[in-house]
Amino acid sequence: MNRPVPLLLLGLLIALPLSLLAGRVWINPFDPHTANAAVILLQLRLPRAVLALCVGAGLGGAGAAMQGYLRNPLADPGLFGIAPGAALGAVLSLWLGAGSVWALPTFALIGAGGAMALLALIAGRDGGVALFTLAGMMIASLAGALMSLAISLSPTPFALSEIVTWLMGALADRSWRDVAIAAPLTLIGLAFLAATGRSLDALTLGEVAARSLGVDPRRLQWLMIAGVGLTVGAGVAVAGIIGFVGLMVPHLVRPFTDRRPGSILLPSALAGGLLLLVADCLCRIMPLAGGELRLGIALSLLGAPFFLALLLRMRKGLV
Amino acid sequence: MTLAVENVSLAQRLASISASLRGGEVTAICGPNGAGKSTLLxxxxxxxxPDSGTVTLGAAPLSxxxxxxxxxxxxxxxxxxxxxxxxxVExxxxxxxxxxxxxxxxxxxEQALAAMDLDALRQRPISRLSGGERARALMARVLACQPQWLLADEPLANLDLAHSARLVAEFRAQAAQGAGVVLVLHDLAQAMNHADRVMVLDGGKLVADGPPGEALSEAVIARVWGVKARWLGEPGAMALALPA
Incomplete structure (x- = not known):
């Protein structure tokens, strides 16, 4: 049952063209004389919008899969340590001052891949969820510590400022090159996550009952590593750390589905894309002295009260 | 088709257990706490x-x-x-x-919902069910698969009298159609009443295996549970009146 899908598709159909028109320079579609309209649309706003959809869909889909896999409504894609791993890669590239435009995303993807490999190596042969999660938390903690070390030993104030700014997450000044990096990896990752649907449904009944229903825990673990790794790794590589999307989006769509983890995967991916597209557009048009509001900051500001509301609802037994 | 264990051992939990279970029968696994009932199931x-030994379904190893x-x-x-x-529930x-x-x-x-008397509750969220209703929904989940073998660990534990009788009738109906039913039961009276065969485990060992009257004899109960108890009913007969 996927009732929210048509609605979300409609929302995307409306939001995408509108988001292209909004920004520091407003483009009137009925006035063909706006200066540089074609360049602004095709080289600045369209890649940015496509990137928002990619990164948001990846984070939303990964968040839904993580919550289903861990059977926990508070789970977030960051828990597996893949986002911190990718961020560590990116920080190292800035720290080393790697000059090529490909360096940062490449380093970030290597970081994500390293976290995935470490996770696969540590995780138990029986595919147990608890050990796997602890391994992810250890990797996240290690990557966080190494990032702090890199920041504290920053070679120049410029590198320090670049690292801190990048860690805040944003989609400003991105190009088709970033889309070419993120889109294929995100799509492949989402395909892996889509393949987990039935197994995640079975996990609703716990690990033992899921195995009795034919779930192969090792296969599921591999699909999760590949799916979350590719979507989150690609997202961090092009946009930095953008928190709370993976946590919030599944909760927003769950009430409109039959609540099976498999049935919220697609709506979460669509809603994640829509949320990031709208949020990025609002960041762009919000009047703020000294540039635009960083997307990562905006979503964290939105996410923290959401998280609190979620905790209060859980206390009342409503989640 | 048979489901068989041969010399199955599992560290400190099961010791060299061999038994061949047949389709069309209701088998109860009984024993005191920690005897290895759930492990065997x-x-x-x-x-x-298992660390050693084999589990086979028909001619093929289960693994x-x-x-x-x-x-x-x-x-x-x-x-x-x-x-x-x-x-x-649905x-x-x-x-x-x-x-x-x-x-x-x-x-x-639909058949599983009807068998567990859940028609009226099908749209109700699980959080708004009683413990017994939830147990029925979980059992219906197993029935919906229509497996050749039904393995259930304490399936009657949370059910009221009427629904317990209904589930027993469902187990009997499944067995009559050729399915093998294996139940871990704590309540020896239930095993006496509803099983065709009882396996008694103690400390991971199979200490009795046979028709309920034999496997749950006074001597076995005294040895395994350390309690002097005697079955007053008629072995193998249904003590509960079933709904028509």
Whole structure:
């Protein structure tokens, strides 16, 4: 049952063209004389919008899969340590001052891949969820510590400022090159996550009952590593750390589905894309002295009260 | 078709157990706490791999079956079930059809809901069910798969008298159609009343195996449970009146 899908598709159909028109320079579609309209649309706003959809869909889909896999409504894609791993890669590239435009995303993807490999190596042969999660938390903690070390030993104030700014997450000044990096990896990752649907449904009944229903825990673990790794790794590589999307989006769509983890995967991916597209557009048009509001900051500001509301609802037994 | 264990041992839990279970029979596994009942059931379900010995389904080792093929053949109800998301009863029961991708399963789901008297509750979220209603929904989930083997760990524990009788009748009906039913039962009276065969475990060893009257004799009960008790009913007969 996927009732929210048509609605979300409609929302995307409306939001995408509108988001292209909004920004520091407003483009009137009925006035063909706006200066540089074609360049602004095709080289600045369209890649940015496509990137928002990619990164948001990846984070939303990964968040839904993580919550289903861990059977926990508070789970977030960051828990597996893949986002911190990718961020560590990116920080190292800035720290080393790697000059090529490909360096940062490449380093970030290597970081994500390293976290995935470490996770696969540590995780138990029986595919147990608890050990796997602890391994992810250890990797996240290690990557966080190494990032702090890199920041504290920053070679120049410029590198320090670049690292801190990048860690805040944003989609400003991105190009088709970033889309070419993120889109294929995100799509492949989402395909892996889509393949987990039935197994995640079975996990609703716990690990033992899921195995009795034919779930192969090792296969599921591999699909999760590949799916979350590719979507989150690609997202961090092009946009930095953008928190709370993976946590919030599944909760927003769950009430409109039959609540099976498999049935919220697609709506979460669509809603994640829509949320990031709208949020990025609002960041762009919000009047703020000294540039635009960083997307990562905006979503964290939105996410923290959401998280609190979620905790209060859980206390009342409503989640 | 038989489901058999041969010399199955599992560290400190099961010691060289051999038994061949037949389809068309209701077998009860009894024993005191920690005897290894649930462990043996999990081995029979293919969910625990014994340290030594083999578990076979028909002629094939259970471990050689693909997980999905095994799931279609053997339905399993764990002792401590959990339900992570607040799904409706109907959605929960439909999870039983997961081993059958591609098949709609609507008819089997309806049959399972009816068998567990859940028609009126089908849209209700799990969080708003009583313990007994939840137990019925979880059992219906196993029935919806229509496996050749039904393995259930304490399936009658939370049920009221009427629904307990109804579930027993369902087990008997399944056995009459050729399915093998294996139940871990704590209550010896239930085993006496409802099983064709009783296996008694003690300290991981199979100490008695046979018709209820023999396997749960006064001497066995005294030796295994350390209690002097005697069955006053008629072995093998149904003590409960079943709904028509």
């Amino acid at each position: 999990a081995c029979l379900a293919g969910l625990l791999v 050689s079956l693909a997980p999905q093929a095994r799931a279609r053949a053997i339905g399993y109800l764990p002792q401590t079930p959990e339900i992570a998301w607040d799904v409706s 959605t929960l029961v439909s999870l039983g059809r997961l081993p059958w991708p591609g098949a709609s399963g609507a008819e089997e789901i």
